[in-house]
Amino acid sequence: MSEKPLVPTALVGAARALGATARGLALDLAAGVATAAEVARPSSVGTSRGLSTVRVRVLILSDERGSPLTTPDRLTGSLDLADRVFRAQAGIRVRCERIDTVTGPAPTAALDPRANRLLLLDDILGRTSFYREYLAARSPLAVVGDPVTVVVVRNIAGRTTGCSLGMTADWVIAEASLFDSARPPQFDETVLAHELGHALNLPHHRDRANLMFPMSSPPDQLRGTGLRRWQAALLHANRHTVPPVRRVLAPG
Numbered sequence: 001m002s003e004k005p006l007v008p009t010a011l012v013g014a015a016r017a018l019g020a021t022a023r024g025l026a027l028d029l030a031a032g033v034a035t036a037a038e039v040a041r042p043s044s045v046g047t048s049r050g051l052s053t054v055r056v057r058v059l060i061l062s063d064e065r066g067s068p069l070t071t072p073d074r075l076t077g078s079l080d081l082a083d084r085v086f087r088a089q090a091g092i093r094v095r096c097e098r099i100d101t102v103t104g105p106a107p108t109a110a111l112d113p114r115a116n117r118l119l120l121l122d123d124i125l126g127r128t129s130f131y132r133e134y135l136a137a138r139s140p141l142a143v144v145g146d147p148v149t150v151v152v153v154r155n156i157a158g159r160t161t162g163c164s165l166g167m168t169a170d171w172v173i174a175e176a177s178l179f180d181s182a183r184p185p186q187f188d189e190t191v192l193a194h195e196l197g198h199a200l201n202l203p204h205h206r207d208r209a210n211l212m213f214p215m216s217s218p219p220d221q222l223r224g225t226g227l228r229r230w231q232a233a234l235l236h237a238n239r240h241t242v243p244p245v246r247r248v249l250a251p252g
């Protein structure tokens with residue numbers, strides 16, 4: 001077996017992460033400028049102009065024996081909650097366009113990833129390549145509207161149950177137990193929407209009633225699903241969010 005040399009892999013990974021961040025920042029700025037006039041008038045959010053759309057895909061991994069970590073129907077509650085919350089408070093519908101199950105066994109490192117900065121490090125070191133193999137192929141010409149992919153993993157290190165790399169990546173991870181209503185201490189339908197919020201650039205919020213409150217402890221201390229107006233504005237100023245009216249740009 002051959003070990004990949006660490007340094008070149010890290011350099012490629014760092015370049016990729018930096019490139020993705022720069023690309024994300026540029027696209028978010030462009031999307032933000034394009035919608036700034038609209039979000040400055042909150043009355044236009046989700047009213048007569050119709051709803052904006054964020055596309056979501058789900059990737060369910062299978063364990064070392066090839067058993068899927070969860071089933072597509074178990075995800076319905078979390079996806080519906082995300083759609084309800086974003087729709088009602090930001091005028092954005094969350095459209096799940098596909099749920100795929102990777103039937104072959106995933107490597108343990110992909111099933112049980114690390115969180116936050118360590119996940120970013122792993123991404124830079126190329127240890128998240130298993131996810132990226134299956135992520136939506138991105139058209140080099142697509143400017144806005146790339147989907148966000150939710151990768152369902154088995155166990156994230158520490159007490160974290162979901163994790164996003166923010167604008168660095170078009171994917172987030174979520175533990176399978178979040179979607180299992182038979183496991184009340186883990187079952188938490190707010191996490192998918194929370195991680196989508198991060199993927200769409202929302203930072204944490206200190207109000208427990210807010211969707212972006214960092215802690216959620218089911219079954220008693222679930223975080224809320226509230227969104228402030230400025231958070232709704234940020235969600236619209238994002239490359240994943242497609243406005244209701246499609247504009248066709250002339251070449252050149």
Ligand SMILES: [Zn+2]
Binds near residue numbers: 214
């Ligand atoms: Zn968070």
